[in-house]
Amino acid sequence: MQLDNDELAEIRRAVRALCEEFPGEYWRKKDRDRAYPAEFVDALTKSGFLAALIPEEFGGSGLKLDAACVIMEEVQAAGCNGAAAHAQMYVMNTLLRYGSDEQKNEYLPKIASGDMRLQAFGVSEPTSGTDTLSLKTRAVREGDEYVINGQKIWTSRAEHSDLMMLLARTTPKDEVAKKTEGLSLFLVNMQEALGNGLTIKPIRTMMNHSTTEVFFDDMRIPASALIGEEGKGFRYILSGMNAERVLIAAECIGDAKWFIEKATAYANEREVFSGPIGKNQGVQFPIARSYAQTCAAELMVRHAAQVYDEGGNAGAEANMAKMLASEASWTAADMCVQTHGGFGFAEEYDVERKFREARLYTVAPISTNLILSYLAEHVLGLPRSY
């Protein structure tokens, strides 16, 4: 369902109202304890925001990516951290597009109601890194089951999710005609697998992100966990990855807006040398530049969402949106710390927390270099570099 501007503005207001229940102290405490913001995720779920992209027939609101972007942008612009929950939106999309009717009927209503969380996406591995096609986790069919062995890294929210979308190799790389073949996608019920071949180990990171390492040791899952056809998993995740990049780009725009608003307010308030620091152009210009950069990136994010919503191949737009928005948010983060001087480092201002959180997005879910390589090769026709 495509919403008009007034309806999108109404969503913004509703998300803002929800976020007001989760002020800076809430996030500071979670950050200090490296604790999962379960109350916030539950509130987002109960309000229906996390089921925005789930069709109405499965209990969601059947909205388009542009509305999902508005939700995640507002979460960030309000000072909250959507990283605790954003995966549900884009991972669910892969289930929706490529899952069987049985899988959709079984899981989508439970995800929409909040009875089950689908927050974990197991792609990255320690040895293959960005080279996804070289991943080593193997899934071998044995009768009505697949037996999984291998390891994932950076599987965020695995401890707080019931389901994991897992990419594993079903045919060895040297036995497939094209290296994009032979990878398969599975919807793993982690509740059943935990302690039965599945082990999760948290990784402590510079920000509160609930990320983990996941080990599969003869983990047996039913063959019915396979999404779509065996060997086609890489193709299936590509369109989900475009949605992920656009959504995360929208979060970066929200972050940038938070930093700009915070810096502007502080520059107006803080008086040094008998006047507000914001009257100095050396303080004003970085804020103004950051604002212009953010507005430009926002246009690309909206355009990418539109191309995706119209059913086009949004590969180039999604990548550009993610790169430009993550650079805009990181520039804004740095500017905000500089504007606050020493207070930018004090926990109670939230600036240092948001600064740490914003740093992630030029690296994950795909690093800037790989986006540039994609544009160089696939859009500009330059030779492949790797």
Ligand SMILES: Cc1cc2nc3c(=O)[nH]c(=O)nc-3n(C[C@H](O)[C@H](O)[C@H](O)COP(=O)(O)OP(=O)(O)OC[C@H]3O[C@@H](n4cnc5c(N)ncnc54)[C@H](O)[C@@H]3O)c2cc1C
């Ligand atoms: C907090 C966090 C959460 C994450 N959550 C998830 C998750 O939920 N699920 C998941 O599957 N993954 C997740 N990731 C993984 C993330 O997607 C990867 O870290 C990211 O894609 C980069 O891969 P890498 O770390 O293996 O870096 P590498 O591939 O080792 O690359 C390291 C550096 O080298 C550069 N580089 C590599 N190859 C080239 C090249 N050919 N040309 C130019 N530069 C190159 C990269 O740009 C990068 O800067 C997460 C990561 C983090 C840090």
